[in-house]
Amino acid sequence: MERDGSISTAELGEKSESPRAATADVEAASQKHDAQPAVIEGDQQAATSGAGKKPFSFYASLLCLTLIALIVTWDTTALSVAIPVIAEQLHATTLEAFFASIAFTLAVAISQPLYLSISDAVGRKIPLYFAMVLFTVGSILFAVAQSITVVIVGRLIQGLGGGGLDILQEIIIVDMTSLKERPMYLAIMALPIAVGSIMGPIIGALLCQFATWRWLGWINLPFIGPAIPLAIIFMRLRPIDLDLKTKLRRLDWGGMFLFTVGATCVSLPISWADALYPWSSWRTFLPLIIGVIAFVAFGFYEARPVQPMLPYRLFKNRTAVVSIIGGAIHGLLLFSILLYYPLFFQAVYLQTPLESAVSILPACIVSVAFSVFAPVCVEYTRRYTLLLHSGWIILALFSGLWCTVDQSSSKAVRDTFLVFIGIGLGIVFTTIPFPLQASVEKADDGGRIVGLLVITRFLGGLLGLAICSVVFNSGFAQQIAAFGPLPTEVSQLSDPRQAVGFIPTLRTLDLDADTMRQLTEAYRIPFRNVWIVLVSISGVGLVTSLLTKQLNLEVEDLGRQRFDDS
Template sequence: MMSQPVRSMTDNVQVSHLPRQQNESQSTVCDEAVEKTKEDLPATAETANIEPTESGKPKRKPSFYLAVLSLMLVILIVSLDATALSVAIPVITSDLNGTSLTAFWAGISFMLAVVIVQPIYTTVSDVLGRKIALYTGFVLFTIGSIIFAVAHSMSILILGRIIQGLGGGGLDVLNEIIIADITTLKERPLYLGLMSVPMAIGSALGPILGAAFSEYATWRWIGWINLPIIAVSAPLAVFFLRLKPIERSMWSRLASLDWIGLVLFAIGITVFALPLSWGGAMYPWSSWRTIVPLVIGIVVLTVFAVYEARPAHPVFPYRIFRSRTAVVTLIGSFIHGMVLYTLLFYMPLFFESVFLEAPLGSAVSMLPLLCMVTAFSGLAAWVVEYVRHYRWEIWLGWVLLTLGTGLFAVWDVNSSLAIKSGFQVIAGIGMGALFTVLPIPMQASAPTAEDQGLAVGVLVSFRLFGALVGLAIGSTAFSSTFGHGISSLGSNLPKDVVILKDPNQAIGFIPYLRQLRNLTAEELNAIRSVYRDSMQTIWYILTGFGGFGFLTSLLTASLTLETEELSRQYFDGDMA
């Protein structure tokens, strides 16, 4: 067995400066973490026949870069699709004669499906192979995109979004897992930086394209635009993503899957996530329709967590969570997803309701945030590639995220462009840095190189689950504050806005604020102030979570990045 570099299971020591020889002499720390058969042992760049360059880094063949391009296109389509719909939902709902309820499910169904399937893709790809899971993601995402684009009713559109989520969840998590498979930890910051570019570009362009399609063409292009990108990405993956196959028969791999764990997780996370999505929106949090499934989901997930100590290939291996650095990084990823995705949902609504901007204008107003996320998600990873340390970037990222999010509370109807843009820049730098730097300690803390892909898959799942929880918290905070704010205006609301007495109608009514003609300037400003105060509550909550993320990040250890081991599903450029 090849010696493994030391991983402190308690992270109480700094190992980034330990000599390589000393690291190898202490490799027995990880031997108890996982049992391997001979064919499952991790390879190195040397044993995988990858020639080094003069700098010592692996010399890659053209097929490797074409495979990386395929993964970058995967990230682009998922990022575009995940962010394009929110600004177009009012137009879609009107066009398909939908209701507030169907509009709600059109918006949340994709996220729910992604949260449910990501851990399943992670464990299935670890046992059956990455490419089988990747191809499944491509097929489901393509089918879902077509159904969405041709839908003539809200129910069919929601079905398309669910199928897109079932595929998109796999594509989203597998691109990061496969990058962990085909690169060494030593060179990974460079590729994490490259992968962040299409993610950030997609997140920036998504709202703009969604608004442009819905206003000037047709919202159906939100689905159609995925197809040409898939038509390029999928063939590149088929012909150039040459991963070393798992040396076991398909039947033996199927038999080794944790079927009971998969079923328990799928049931538990579905029953738990559904009331999180509708609590405070469809039903009150005090309703039995929210409480009962929430409790059942918690019970099933608890049974799942206890059971996971038994299987040989569990969905969530306990060994991934034994490191203190892994635990605090997962907490950070959860909070990062909570803050980022909640802001991406509510910020355009803030611009539309408080500043009375059109959907396209609100998407453009978000460009400072999105551009900073784009730039610094790549830059931060490349800085780690250069300096070989990551903790200070994580700490600085949390400080900027917390500061910038807190400053959003200063915004009001009279805020200048400089104030609106400047605060977004601060928050965007922090969010971008954390997006690509957090996976580095998560992978460095993995017991073996074999577990690095699994570790980053778990991290991505935590990020998206944080997004779901953040949206639930945001919905509850918004509805509660909005209800109190509207009540404070008195019972004699103008008839044009009397619908706002029901806080559940507040989001759907935003596009009509610009069209109100019978309200005086004072009455309209009062309504805008209620929207402002309601979203200010969300900024305060997210700021508090950002501060907690910073405090937990102080427990992150500085682990070595100087390892050259590859996963058993490494890139095999010599395969036919």
């Protein structure tokens, strides 16, 4: 791969002779601004100093990004255990409880690609400030809500802000650092992300059990509060030197519209399939088909804009393509494990939500440790392929062994398997970005490609939850049909869609030991089916790693929105 520091007109324009391109004044301004060396004269020393001494403002900005990463990741996972409590206290219907549960997720799925495109055209800081304000307002609305409608609105606004915070904190760390020095900073950023993912369900369970669910909103303020002034005062990212009109005309409006339609129409039916409506219902498959069509149209449309959301050049490299697929698979596995492993402990071992969160701590703790270890290892070895292969092998192998866990399995066996699953998840999580970022030819594409990774990881997670739901419900329907006549206390389980929602009630049932054994076994087998599917998918992830090339990490180019050390 060649990196000569220059950018050709063909690379940047992709449109100079097209009658469908933007007007001449926009093209001229765009090319004049963008057709600069990735490292310009006068900034050469700053760009080639690697991981040399940074100013205080750099580390203050890094602290801002770590606070953002922490609150967004724990907020994403904390609410799942609180929804039943919120729905009961606010007398919500099933439909209202459902939308309270998915409002945040849906808003994140819609907003992330918009922030990616807008921040690339107008600069990172204004979208970042906007996302911070939305997240703060949404947190407060959620905390003071006296009705389920306000809860839904609050979570929706939080999600619109959280989507921006999630994707921008990853893009900005790429802007602020060169590829050569980035491994150490990715290790630092991995820590709050991993801790937030672990602490979310535990925080949610603790607050609901010992305080009030409203603290799930209030707890964000002590973290987003300091992050806002840190961003305003210290985050000195170079602005894009174009007037506002030109910036707006550079935006990929058509691409943003098509992607938003696609993300909405795919996310909604995936979320409510077998929860509100069956997969066979037109309410599920019709929007799903529309969403797929919108994504296909988006793919073709991206050849047209002056500055597309996702330029075709990003996908000309095999390593980039397989890394994106690997990232989506990792998101699929991570989301599924975080949801279904605690449910497994609650259904098969009759644990409380808090006890189940504690039970998966072995996986969570080592996941944090190895998500930090992996980029540190890359920092010192300057290689990532062997590490990536090892992570996928460990994850696939011990996910397969987890399929053998049942009521008779000892705690030592369960914890051992969970530890190695956590090792695999942690390694893959923070190793995938390296081949992806090394695959781009222009420093300015680093932000785009990492933003794409964030989006595909999230959409992969939604797809994983849908796959697991279908597999679990199908398996549970077979088990409950073979159960025979159901006791009155569990008669609602004749509808397999009620199985997951009924899990917290299992430990309160007053049934004889033999019936309870049959019932927990009726749950264990569908969970095992889910594990088998996840193992198969992790095998695909391993294949993507084998197709990944070892690329050069000794690149010191910085993008046009780099951190200003002056």
